[in-house]
Each structure stands twice: as C-alpha cells, then as structure tokens.
Amino acid sequence: MSTALRHSERQIPDRLTRPAARALKSWESLLAIVAIGIFVLNAWASPYFLDPWNLSDASFNFTEKAMIAFAMAMLIIAGEIDLSVGAIIALASTVMGVAMTAGAPTPVLVLLGLGTGLACGAFNGMLVARFGLPSIVVTIGTMSLFRGISYIILGDGAFTGYPDSFAWFGQGYVFWVITVELVIFTLAALVFGVLLHRTSFGRTVYAIGNNSVAARFSGIRVDRVRFILFLLTGLMSGIAAICLTSRLGSTRPSIASGFELEVVTIVVLGGVSILGGSGSIVGVVLAALVMGLVTFGLGLLNVPGIVMSVVVGALLIAVIAVPRLWAMARAKSRKR
Amino acid sequence: MQADPRPQDGATPVLSLRGIVKTFPGVRALGGVRLDLFPGQVTALIGENGAGKSTIVKVLTGIHQPDEGEILMDGQPVHFPTAQAAGHAGVTAIHQETVLFDDMTVAENIFIGHAPRTRWGLIDRRAMRERARAILHGIGADLNPATRLRDLGIASKHLVAIARALSIDARVVIMDEPTAALSHKEIAELYGLVEKLKAQGKAILFISHKFDEIFRIADRWTVFRDGQFVGEGAMADVTEGQLVQMMVGRSVDQIYPKRPARIGEPVLTVAGYCHPTEFSDITFTLRRGEILGFYGLIGAGRSEVMQALFGITRPSKGACRIDDGIRVIRSTAQAVEAGIVYVPEDRGRQGAVKGLPIFQNVTLPSLSRTGRHGFLRLAEEFKLAREYTRRLDLRAASLDQDVGLLSGGNQQKVVIAKWLATKPRIIILDEPTKGIDIGSKAAVHDFMSELAAEGLAVIMVSSEIPEVLGMSDRVIVMREGRIAAEFEGEAMTPENLVRAAAGIGQPQGKAA
Ligand SMILES: Nc1ncnc2c1ncn2[C@@H]1O[C@H](COP(=O)(O)OP(=O)(O)OP(=O)(O)O)[C@@H](O)[C@H]1O
Numbered sequence: 001m002s003t004a005l006r007h008s009e010r011q012i013p014d015r016l017t018r019p020a021a022r023a024l025k026s027w028e029s030l031l032a033i034v035a036i037g038i039f040v041l042n043a044w045a046s047p048y049f050l051d052p053w054n055l056s057d058a059s060f061n062f063t064e065k066a067m068i069a070f071a072m073a074m075l076i077i078a079g080e081i082d083l084s085v086g087a088i089i090a091l092a093s094t095v096m097g098v099a100m101t102a103g104a105p106t107p108v109l110v111l112l113g114l115g116t117g118l119a120c121g122a123f124n125g126m127l128v129a130r131f132g133l134p135s136i137v138v139t140i141g142t143m144s145l146f147r148g149i150s151y152i153i154l155g156d157g158a159f160t161g162y163p164d165s166f167a168w169f170g171q172g173y174v175f176w177v178i179t180v181e182l183v184i185f186t187l188a189a190l191v192f193g194v195l196l197h198r199t200s201f202g203r204t205v206y207a208i209g210n211n212s213v214a215a216r217f218s219g220i221r222v223d224r225v226r227f228i229l230f231l232l233t234g235l236m237s238g239i240a241a242i243c244l245t246s247r248l249g250s251t252r253p254s255i256a257s258g259f260e261l262e263v264v265t266i267v268v269l270g271g272v273s274i275l276g277g278s279g280s281i282v283g284v285v286l287a288a289l290v291m292g293l294v295t296f297g298l299g300l301l302n303v304p305g306i307v308m309s310v311v312v313g314a315l316l317i318a319v320i321a322v323p324r325l326w327a328m329a330r331a332k333s334r335k336r
Numbered sequence: 337m338q339a340d341p342r343p344q345d346g347a348t349p350v351l352s353l354r355g356i357v358k359t360f361p362g363v364r365a366l367g368g369v370r371l372d373l374f375p376g377q378v379t380a381l382i383g384e385n386g387a388g389k390s391t392i393v394k395v396l397t398g399i400h401q402p403d404e405g406e407i408l409m410d411g412q413p414v415h416f417p418t419a420q421a422a423g424h425a426g427v428t429a430i431h432q433e434t435v436l437f438d439d440m441t442v443a444e445n446i447f448i449g450h451a452p453r454t455r456w457g458l459i460d461r462r463a464m465r466e467r468a469r470a471i472l473h474g475i476g477a478d479l480n481p482a483t484r485l486r487d488l489g490i491a492s493k494h495l496v497a498i499a500r501a502l503s504i505d506a507r508v509v510i511m512d513e514p515t516a517a518l519s520h521k522e523i524a525e526l527y528g529l530v531e532k533l534k535a536q537g538k539a540i541l542f543i544s545h546k547f548d549e550i551f552r553i554a555d556r557w558t559v560f561r562d563g564q565f566v567g568e569g570a571m572a573d574v575t576e577g578q579l580v581q582m583m584v585g586r587s588v589d590q591i592y593p594k595r596p597a598r599i600g601e602p603v604l605t606v607a608g609y610c611h612p613t614e615f616s617d618i619t620f621t622l623r624r625g626e627i628l629g630f631y632g633l634i635g636a637g638r639s640e641v642m643q644a645l646f647g648i649t650r651p652s653k654g655a656c657r658i659d660d661g662i663r664v665i666r667s668t669a670q671a672v673e674a675g676i677v678y679v680p681e682d683r684g685r686q687g688a689v690k691g692l693p694i695f696q697n698v699t700l701p702s703l704s705r706t707g708r709h710g711f712l713r714l715a716e717e718f719k720l721a722r723e724y725t726r727r728l729d730l731r732a733a734s735l736d737q738d739v740g741l742l743s744g745g746n747q748q749k750v751v752i753a754k755w756l757a758t759k760p761r762i763i764i765l766d767e768p769t770k771g772i773d774i775g776s777k778a779a780v781h782d783f784m785s786e787l788a789a790e791g792l793a794v795i796m797v798s799s800e801i802p803e804v805l806g807m808s809d810r811v812i813v814m815r816e817g818r819i820a821a822e823f824e825g826e827a828m829t830p831e832n833l834v835r836a837a838a839g840i841g842q843p844q845g846k847a848a
C-alpha cells in the first residue's frame with residue numbers, strides 16, 4: 001500500500017519555539033518589567049516606600065481582590081464573567097454579622113462566610129449553566145439582588161464587635177511582616193495556577209473559551225465546567241469577605257462596592273482576553289502587584305482619592321487598549 | 337509536463353500572478369508561484385492539502401499581501417490592499433471557510449457591504465430580497481431570503497456564500513472547493529452556473545480535490561506542490577494519473593482499499609427514532625466490523641440523526657441499544673463513555689477548536705487517558721498526537737501550531753485524528769474526507785477499513801457516491817427525514833442511490 005510508505009516521510013516537530021523563548025516575548029514579561037519599573041519609581045519618589053512594614057501594609061491593596069481575580073480569570077477564559085463578586089462579599093459579610101450578633105464563634109463565622117459565597121456562586125452558576133442565560137445579564141441582576149439583601153438586613157446600620165480571634169484573618173501575621181492575607185493570596189495563586197495550567201479541567205476551560213460548541217462536540221461537559229467556575233468564584237469571594245470583614249472589623253452594606261470592576265481590571269491587565277480563550281495565572285499575579293504598587297505609590301505621594309480613581313479608571317481603559325496595540329505591533333513585526 | 341501556457345485561441349490572460357511569495361511563521365506557503373486566468377475559461381488549481389491554494393486565493397482577494405511578486409490585470413500591475421479593492425477591480429471569491437453572519441438574514445448576508453439603496457440612500461429591503469431570491473434561484477437554492485442564517489444547515493450556508501460571491505459583478509470568479517459541502521443535486525446546479533459564467537466571458541479559478549469534476553468543467557489546469565508552481569496546460573492534453581503524479585510526486589492507488597471484514601454481532605440498534613421536525617421513524621442496526629454508508633440529499637436529515645445518536649439533540653421518541661443494554665444518551669460525554677464518537681460535518685464550528693494547538697485538539701477527548709489523576713502529562717499528549725497525525729498524513733509546521741492556521745484539509749485531519757485517538761467502538765463520520773486531497777483520502781480510507789477489520793463499527797455519512805459505494809458494506813438512503821431505502825451487494829449502484837435519494841420511481845433495492 002503506497003500510503004504505508006508515506007507515513008515515515010515527514011515528521012512534524014512537537015514545537016518550533018521553546019516555551020521559555022515564548023515566555024520571554026509574552027505580555028507577562030512586559031508586566032514584570034512594568035512592575036519592577038513602578039517599584040523602582042516608588043522607591044525613588046518616597047523614602048518611606050522601602051520600609052518592610054509599609055510594603056506589608058500596602059499588600060492589602062490587592063490581596064483580597066487578587067484572590068477573587070484568580071477565579072475570575074478562569075471564568076473569563078471560559079468566556080463568562082461574574083459581576084456580582086462585590087455583592088457576594090457584602091452578603092457573606094452580612095450573614096457573618098448576623099451570626100456574630102447571635103453569638104456565633106469564629107469557626108462558625110468562617111463556615112458561614114464560605115457557605116454564603118458558595119451558595120451565591122451556585123445560584124449564578126445554575127442560572128447560567130442550567131438555563132443558558134448570558135452571564136453578564138445574570139450577574140448584573142444578582143449584583144443588585146445580593147447587595148439588596150444586605151441593605152434590607154442592615155439599613156443604615158453596621159455590624160461591629162467581631163470576636164478578637166476573628167481579627168486574625170485580616171489583621172494577623174504569620175511571621176514577621178508576612179500577613180495572613182498574603183499567605184492566602186500565595187496559596188490561592190499556586191492552587192489556581194496548577195488548576196488552570198496543569199490539569200485536564202484547566203484544559204477544558206481553554207477549549208470552552210475558544211469554541212464552546214466544538215468543546216461540547218468533543219465530549220466535554222461544558223455546563224458542568226461553567227457551573228464549577230461560578231462556584232469557585234463564589235468560594236473565593238467568600239474567602240475575600242472573611243478577610244475584608246476581619247480587617248475592617250465591621251460590616252456595612254456598602255462593603256466592597258466597586259470590587260467587581262477592580263477585579264476585572266486586574267484580570268484584563270494580566271493579559272486574559274476579555275473575549276475568552278487565553279490568559280495565565282502568572283499574568284494575574286503580576287497585574288495584582290502592579291495595581292497594588294500603583295495605588296500604594298499614589299497614596300505615598302499624597303494623591304487625593306478622587307485622582308486615584310481617575311488613575312485606576314485610566315488604567316482600566318489602557319489595559320483593554322494596550323494588549324490590542326501590542327498584538328497589532330507583534331503581528332506587524334511578524335510580517336517583516 | 338510543461339504545456340503551452342496559452343490556450344488555443346491565443347487569448348491574453350485577464351489576471352496573471354508572477355513570482356508570488358508568501359511566508360507565515362514557520363511555513364513558506366507560497367514560494368514564487370505563477371498563475372494565469374483567461375476570459376471564458378475555467379482554470380483548475382490542483383494541489384495537496386497545504387499546497388498553498390487557499391493562500392493564493394487570499395492574495396488575489398486582498399486578504400493577504402504577498403511578500404514578493406506582482407499581480408497583473410490586463411497586463412497592468414495592480415495592488416489589492418483590501419478585500420474591497422479586489423471587489424472593485426472585479427475579483428470575487430467563494431472562500432473555503434465561509435465567513436457569514438449568523439444573526440443576519442440570508443439576503444443581508446448576500447448583500448452586506450453593497451446593498452441596493454433607495455432614492456433616500458437607505459437600504460432597499462424589498463429590492464434586496466428580490467435580487468437575493470433571483471440569485472439563489474439561479475444556483476438552484478430555494479432558500480427564503482428572510483431566513484436567519486443561524487437556522488440553516490452548513491450546506492445551505494455554503495449556498496448563501498456562493499450567492500454572495502455572485503452578487504458582485506466580477507470579471508474573475510474564484511471558487512475554493514465550492515462542491516465540498518454539497519450533494520449531487522446542488523453540484524449539478526453549480527456546474528450549470530459555471531457554464532453560464534463561462535459563456536459570459538468570465539475567468540474562473542476552480543479549486544477542487546475531486547478529479548471527476550475537474551475533468552468535467554475545467555479547460556485548463558495549474559498544479560502547485562508545497563507552495564511551488566509545478567506546471568500548467570490544457571485539460572485536453574493531460575490524464576488524471578499525470579495530474580496526481582505532479583501533485584503528490586508519486587502515483588496513488590485510487591481504488592478504495594476496502595478490506596473484507598468479518599461482520600459480527602450487532603453493536604448498535606436504533607429503533608423508531610423520531611424528532612419533532614428533523615426526522616422520523618429511524619430504525620437500523622449496525623454490526624461489528626461493518627461500514628454502513630448513509631446517503632441522501634442536503635436536508636435529508638442524516639446529520640441530525642447522527643447528532644441525536646451522539647447526544648447533541650434528544651430524540652422525541654425511540655430508543656437505542658448499544659450491545660445488549662438500552663441506553664439513553666443525554667450528552668456527548670455519555671456518548672463518548674459508551675464508545676460512540678462523531679466526526680462532525682461543520683469542522684469550523686463543531687470540529688476544530690481554533691486557538692488551541694494541534695496536539696491539544698487531538699487529545700481533548702482523551703485527556704483522562706493521556707493524563708493521570710486529572711493532571712496533564714504533556715509528553716503523553718505529544719506522543720498520542722504524533723502517532724495519529726502521522727497516520728493521517730498531516731502537514732503542519734509543528735504540533736504546537738494553532739489549528740486555525742492550518743489549511744482546510746489539514747484541519748479536517750486533526751478532527752479525524754482526535755476521534756480515532758479515543759479508540760472508539762462506534763465511529764460516526766459525517767463527510768469525513770471533505771476537503772481532503774487524494775493521497776490523504778486514501779490514507780483515511782485505508783485507516784478506516786483497517787479499524788473496521790479490527791472490529792470497529794463505522795457509520796459513514798457521505799454525499800460522494802464513489803466514496804459511499806467504495807467503502808460501505810451496506811448503504812442506507814435517507815430522504816426528507818426518513819429512511820427511503822437500503823441497499824446491499826449488487827443493488828449498490830449509483831443509479832439506485834440517486835433515485836432513492838430523489839424519490840424517483842421504485843428502486844430495485846428492498847424499500848424500507
Ligand atoms: N495565517 C496563517 N498562518 C500560518 N500559516 C498559515 C496561515 N495560512 C496558511 N498557512 C499555512 O500555509 C500553507 C498553505 O495553506 P493553504 O490554506 O493555502 O493550503 P491549501 O492548498 O488551500 O490546502 P487545502 O487543500 O487543505 O485547503 C499551510 O501549510 C498552512 O498551514
């Protein structure tokens with residue numbers, strides 16, 4: 001058979017560029033350079049910046065948001081989005097506040113925080129995966145719904161007086177300047193990094209984001225994956241709610257308002273395509289650091305809060321535009 | 337095999353390409369090729385998958401800019417910086433991978449960018465619909481211009497793409513595998529259309545992997561191999577064997593390599609499958625080692641039945657039995673677990689995951705086998721991908737390359753490799769060799785009959801009569817959502833298939 005002859009004729013190489021060479025030219029390395037640049041700039045602009053305790057304090061600028069950003073990154077890679085994360089924090093915090101007032105001990109508060117996050121995530125996930133509603137519409141709805149419940153329960157009031165042991169999550173240190181939140185952030189980065197890049201589940205997330213129809217035709221349980229991703233985002237929002245409530249020591253219904261936009265900004269800045277299908281956890285980690293450094297640097301320079309939000313807004317627009325320009329520039333250089 | 341480049345009557349080419357070079361990262365898709373198109377003549381462009389045929393079409397229509405070389409129209413150098421520029425210059429194309437808009441109507445898709453206007457400069461919807469109807473009628477497609485594209489099957493979408501190309505008044509008409517998605521009825525209409533365009537003095541470039549149609553409608557031929565020009569000449573002076581020799585650099589056995597397989601016990605029994613709109617009362621049995629052909633016209637419901645078996649849609653009535661257990665397949669994941677896999681007809685939407693590398697496409701349904709405890713093992717993935725892509729004669733720069741950058745035929749090979757790599761027990765192939773070149777087709781057929789001989793049960797949906805007859809042990813013909821007839825042995829003749837598919841007269845086979 002002549003075809004048998006042909007099999008051995010050509011050998012397709014596994015890869016043309018080594019993964020390391022590719023990484024050098026990636027968005028992530030650009031981000032790393034930017035992070036180092038801002039770090040140096042901050043150190044040069046303010047004598048207080050390099051103090052370890054100051055830096056440790058500054059990490060609160062991003063740790064809570066970044067925890068959610070890891071889960072959100074996977075959701076966006078799969079072509080979905082969750083805009084209710086800030087509202088999930090508010091609801092979880094409120095539930096913990098109610099339990100605290102009733103005299104629940106810290107472990108119960110933690111379980112309630114996690115449970116509320118999971119329940120909210122399951123609700124979002126069910127509406128999207130089970131009933132096929134678009135996630136942007138669903139989560140804009142649940143954004144008002146979850147926070148609305150907090151407002152009904154709390155009105156103008158606030159819960160204060162959390163037990164001392166509860167303060168550990170948002171105010172404690174594991175050793176020296178390393179905060180508990182920083183440790184949670186690092187662990188979450190590792191877990192999500194492995195989940196997205198090293199497991200079959202992570203692979204199916206990319207497949208769904210690139211072509212959900214073909215993914216379904218490849219025997220992937222697309223709806224189940226989507227549901228799990230919403231569940232994970234809810235869980236991470238619950239963890240963030242515990243940290244934030246513990247750090248502030250109080251719950252107001254306006255807690256974590258605007259979080260969703262900052263989380264999405266971190267994800268997009270991290271190089272995750274807002275259209276789905278591509279991105280990495282390393283990028284999200286770097287983006288979180290960049291965001292944290294920018295906010296902290298501006299704070300050190302006594303830039304007023306209003307200007308700060310202008311800067312963050314400009315950053316959000318820039319990060320949507322810059323990756324496009326970057327891709328266009330690369331496409332051009334490739335042509336030559 | 338270098339014949340006189342001019343046709344007998346000494347006409348001058350409308351369009352000439354000289355020394356066109358086009359490189360992509362890792363591939364030199366075109367390495368200085370030439371091509372001439374003459375008025376009133378059909379030039380067939382022939383070459384293997386990945387030879388650069390679609391790339392030259394994209395250069396001619398302003399989608400790609402050549403790195404080197406020139407395009408001459410009536411002897412004058414021209415540039416096509418955009419697709420619009422090519423359209424204005426009178427070049428129109430039916431692309432291999434059609435880009436249409438799912439949420440627009442048929443008429444809107446045909447006229448997007450050049451819709452007829454009213455006196456007030458608004459889109460003249462009535463005129464648009466009427467003209468769309470006329471063009472569609474001209475190609476024998478009786479589609480309602482007001483239908484949303486989303487509601488059409490892939491073949492009908494393809495007819496819309498053809499209508500779109502023809503809605504531009506052009507001097508040069510390019511057709512990149514226009515018949516790959518069509519069945520014999522539409523193909524006959526298309527041939528009629530090509531004759532009409534020829535009579536109007538248009539220059540036609542016709543790309544196809546089917547030699548019977550090349551010999552039927554082309555006047556001239558040009559062969560590319562690996563991005564190089566190999567030769568050109570008149571169809572009258574060449575044989576199929578010579579063309580194949582030029583195209584692949586060796587001869588290919590064209591006989592369908594059907595091996596006598598031992599047909600065993602039934603593995604799949606479908607009883608009374610019904611669907612509210614697409615099909616009704618589908619009953620058949622598939623046996624171990626058997627290749628069961630499904631033939632029919634477009635819209636006969638073949639793909640819909642197959643997708644119901646694969647768990648994409650659910651039948652409203654009926655049951656299927658796999659081996660001895662009645663199973664209800666509710667999802668594709670369950671189908672794959674039961675050992676049923678499906679190579680879809682619409683490879684762009686349902687087959688290839690563009691954006692993911694080749695090896696990841698191949699291993700997507702096999703991750704539980706290549707990985708361990710849910711973790712990926714890249715070395716195993718590459719091993720599996722290497723094995724199956726080699727069997728199917730894939731042409732790619734590397735296994736890490738994005739599937740979306742492969743030539744059409746090579747994408748199809750990746751999709752077939754993906755499913756064969758799962759080692760299924762029942763494989764449903766929906767137009768499996770669509771867009772695949774002659775050499776690779778033989779490789780696919782060879783692989784199919786080898787697997788059947790090992791006990792795999794195969795359902796092959798195909799609109800290509802020689803393929804159906806050459807590969808199948810038994811053929812079921814569907815018409816309008818029902819099984820019209822079943823043929824076996826001597827009764828498997830082209831006439832019987834065509835008659836049963838069209839519903840003409842009483843075929844000699846046993847009517848179902
Ligand atoms: N955008 C792109 N980026 C990288 N490589 C490309 C791109 N487009 C085409 N190629 C490569 O160029 C070569 C020629 O592809 P082309 O699509 O022209 O083949 P073809 O002759 O049309 O094949 P087929 O018969 O399968 O349709 C292939 O190796 C393909 O992988």
Ligand SMILES: [Mg+2]
Binds near residue numbers: 391512
């Ligand atoms: Mg092609």
